[in-house]
Amino acid sequence: MVDRRFFVNHGPFTANDLAAATGATLLNPVDGDRALADVAPLDRASATDVSFFDNSKYVDQFLNSAAGACFVRSKFADRAPSTMAVLVTEDPYRCYALAAQKFYPAPKPQPGISPHAHVHPTATIGADVSIGPGAIIGADVVLGDHSSIGPNAVIEAGVQIGNHSQIGGLTSISHAIIGNRVLIHRGVQIGQDGFGFALNREGHVKVPQLGRVVIEDDVEIGSNTTIDRGTGPDTYISEGTKIDNLVQIGHNVQIGKRAVIIAQCGISGSTRIGDGAVLAGQTGLAGHLKIGPGAKIAAKSGVMGDIPAGAAYGGIPAVPVVDWHRQTIALSRLIKTKRGTND
Amino acid sequence: MVDRRFFVNHGPFTANDLAAATGATLLNPVDGDRALADVAPLDRASATDVSFFDNSKYVDQFLNSAAGACFVRSKFADRAPSTMAVLVTEDPYRCYALAAQKFYPAPKPQPGISPHAHVHPTATIGADVSIGPGAIIGADVVLGDHSSIGPNAVIEAGVQIGNHSQIGGLTSISHAIIGNRVLIHRGVQIGQDGFGFALNREGHVKVPQLGRVVIEDDVEIGSNTTIDRGTGPDTYISEGTKIDNLVQIGHNVQIGKRAVIIAQCGISGSTRIGDGAVLAGQTGLAGHLKIGPGAKIAAKSGVMGDIPAGAAYGGIPAVPVVDWHRQTIALSRLIKTKRGTND
Amino acid sequence: MVDRRFFVNHGPFTANDLAAATGATLLNPVDGDRALADVAPLDRASATDVSFFDNSKYVDQFLNSAAGACFVRSKFADRAPSTMAVLVTEDPYRCYALAAQKFYPAPKPQPGISPHAHVHPTATIGADVSIGPGAIIGADVVLGDHSSIGPNAVIEAGVQIGNHSQIGGLTSISHAIIGNRVLIHRGVQIGQDGFGFALNREGHVKVPQLGRVVIEDDVEIGSNTTIDRGTGPDTYISEGTKIDNLVQIGHNVQIGKRAVIIAQCGISGSTRIGDGAVLAGQTGLAGHLKIGPGAKIAAKSGVMGDIPAGAAYGGIPAVPVVDWHRQTIALSRLIKTKRGTND
Secondary structure, three states: OOOOOOOOOOOOEEHHHHHHHHOOEEOOHHHOOOEEOEEOOOOOOOOOEEEEEOOHHHHHHHHOOOOOEEEEOHHHHHHOOOOOEEEEOOOHHHHHHHHHHHHOOOOOOOOEEOOOOEEOOOOEEOOOOEEOOOOEEOOOOEEOOOOEEOOOOEEOOOOEEOOOOEEOOOOEEOOEEEOOOOEEOOOOEEOOOOOOEEOOOOOOEEOOOOOOEEEOOOOEEOOOOEEOOOOOOOEEEOOOOEEOOOOEEOOOOEEOOOOEEOOOOEEOOOOEEOOOOEEOOOOEEOOOOEEOOOOEEOOOOEEOOOEOOOOEEEOOOOEEHHHHHHHHHHHHHHHHHHHHHHO | OOOOOOOOOOOOEEHHHHHHHHOOEEOOHHHOOOEEOEEOOOOOOOOOEEEEEOOHHHHHHHHOOOOOEEEEOHHHHOOOOOOOEEEEOOOHHHHHHHHHHHHOOOOOOOOEEOOOOEEOOOOEEOOOOEEOOOOEEOOOOEEOOOOEEOOOOEEOOOOEEOOOOEEOOOOEEOOEEEOOOOEEOOOOEEOOOOOOEEOOOOOOEEOOOOOOEEEOOOOEEOOOOEEOOOOOOOEEEOOOOEEOOOOEEOOOOEEOOOOEEOOOOEEOOOOEEOOOOEEOOOOEEOOOOEEOOOOEEOOOOEEOOOEOOOOEEEOOOOEEHHHHHHHHHHHHHHHHHHHHHHO | OOOOOOOOOOOOEEHHHHHHHHOOEEOOHHHOOOEEOEEOOOOOOOOOEEEEEOOHHHHHHHHOOOOOEEEEOHHHHHHOOOOOEEEEOOOHHHHHHHHHHHHOOOOOOOOEEOOOOEEOOOOEEOOOOEEOOOOEEOOOOEEOOOOEEOOOOEEOOOOEEOOOOEEOOOOEEOOEEEOOOOEEOOOOEEOOOOOOEEOOOOOOEEOOOOOOEEEOOOOEEOOOOEEOOOOOOOEEEOOOOEEOOOOEEOOOOEEOOOOEEOOOOEEOOOOEEOOOOEEOOOOEEOOOOEEOOOOEEOOOOEEOOOEOOOOEEEOOOOEEHHHHHHHHHHHHHHHHHHHHHHO
16 A cells, blocks of 8 residues: 555556566466456455565465465466466566556656756757756756656756656766666766876876766666766666666776666776676675676675686675685584683 | 854843743742843853753862753752852753843744745745755645755655745755654755665566655654665654764654764664664674664664664674673673783 | 867877876976877877886887876886886876876866855955856855855855865855965865764754864875864875775764775764875774874775774775685685585
């Protein structure tokens, strides 16, 4: 039950509607016209809610759920309560996400340019663009169709933003080329100088940072994250990558497709991260590393060397995750022994 | 001696005034009319300053202080210099804080709505509210009496803010219900989508985040901190909790009363923190944990499991703090042995 | 080859121009009039580019480079390709930085006060100051000559900013005195209350923070960094220090000259950092420590005690870096032994 001050429910939808929207198959076609009014977790769902069962840990909740419909893997389909319309899929959580998007589509900012925005006359503004009050759009900026710029955001000269991209309030962007359907949250700073100095006892000398930030389609970037522009090469974030809040991305970093970077990670200059890699929270990566595609790095790791494709690493300095766990166990045994010996 | 450009001293006050304001007891009533003009630490205080003695490490400073008055525990009261008006209390630092608040009350923003603010006509604005230039107040926002919104802050549609709460400049708030006497510093981002995706090789699917952020009375939140809204349940911060700068709080996190979260901590989704718990700086907590009331977690810890009430933990992964120290010692002995053997 | 939408090349310059601008010596005066049009790394430079050779790891790139000119140490000067104008210096990277600054000087904001800025009538505005749209300049603020305030920045009452200093958009500053040629990036929050409470079970009591932030000449501060003001003493950052993004600096911290603080470091209250110290990324320092001049602290360290001048430390808790590496090795041997024994 959402707070109606903040969310608008676009339902109800029939079980057939939800099957069509998600690609799931309705187990029993007779349920096709059943009306579903909302989404809910298994243990709180009622006869008008659609739910999902993805983790077998919750099988009891599934067996006892009052949900009117549920996304379920085929192997559990025949164990569903008789009151439940069963929507069969091998990816129940993904289907649930799509169904929830149907009930609660992300609100689109009202098209229109606020009279309190400041748009440079040389900027190119696409169709159905929304620009919030206090937003500042610099010279030669290009905003794609259906893009939106939040209140008090700052888009500096020459920046390009693609179609259907949304820039949060209080975010600033310079020296950047941004694709389509990119979602940048609030307080994000993109395109400032990287931290480049010729260090010197008499005074550090700033090295001009002559690259850009390139962000491909379908990237999402969390609040208060910072992304420095490249030194000459670009800082590059490939399509579909999701970055959480308060992340630091240094100059010339290259991130592959559909990577996941959790909150407060820091990626030092010129490091490359392969497609589909996952960095858990507060992880730090030294500069000039190669993290292979599909690598998984545990939270709070300190990575000081390359990581092969598909490998799981953890610790400071990071080692294969099994070794990290063994080190933890060895260390805990060490003090048990010491206690036995010394105490 | 404060910089008068930034601070206004509301004194002088008599020793009796300070006793009344803090609950301390004046040891010798004859000192009641003594005028105190300012606050100062023991070693720099003069005859017109009030100071405090809370940590016996500084007993020499206390014995030699020229302070005109001093908050002191009863057991030290008879050792005070004869020139000192002794204000007896079992909590000298707290009394000092209250006295300092009397000399330097937090400045209240001038009531009034800047002509350069943008307030939606459907917003409800209480009595004596201050709204700074460039601030944006969305539709159906409710601002309590004596609340203030800093310059260029963004309060999105439907947000409720209680009485006497202060929102810093350049902060944005959406999907949130905020209590009374809440102090939110600058650059804070509250209420954005949590980091919720159905991860998928062909493209991560966004899961609508249908909860809110609820912040109870007397909470303080530091600059550039980020607090994501809940997924359906709310992200919840209970009364009196103090959060420092650059902290990340994930969706559905619940924080109890009067907890203390130091700078750059990260709290992953759905973790619960009990009343009065203290998280030292740069600590990270995994998701779905329970941290008991009164638990204390050392700086830079990585917490991967539940922590019992009142326990002190530290390390990565976090263990009871005595074990952590033993591990540190064991490790340092290990290399001493190795040196003896190999070098 | 820079993106001309974002960067303006002020060249070409002759080899003599570059020698004069950087202090390097042209090996063969006959090359003095050679025209250089751009900067480039050794492996991509053409006959009209100037490059640098600083790291002997890249000697092959140097020997085979097509660069029209190159900054080189004297000991390598006679091995340069015959097509290369050799600019001899013992600090090639610094000279390269200066040459790059000549080609691409940092763009200066156009002097002038935006009609959409809000400048208090009591503020003192120097010559050739730039104030962006939406910027807010409070009462009694002093802005030095040639200083600039970015769009939507907030400079609160009484703040002083020196000559040629630049404040990024969406940054807020209060209770601060800022020197000359200071560069503060975007989203930085300076001068808010430090995290000072008298902790108490019935409710934490706020301790008034009566100091300032003082920032000397030639300091640079990265995006979304937070710097709290002092409690009575000041928070103090000395000349030439460079601070990266998302750093937290607590109340009363004192940082010496030309220190380097990399991204996401956290420095707790009252800690002092000596001249020229280097803190690598995500390092945390406890409060009330003394870090000696020239100390170097490895990334992700947790520093819990003082560090002597010139020492290199690492680990959690931080120890001399050689010991930290030995601990890492000892721990990795430990699990090898265990494997041999147990598996």
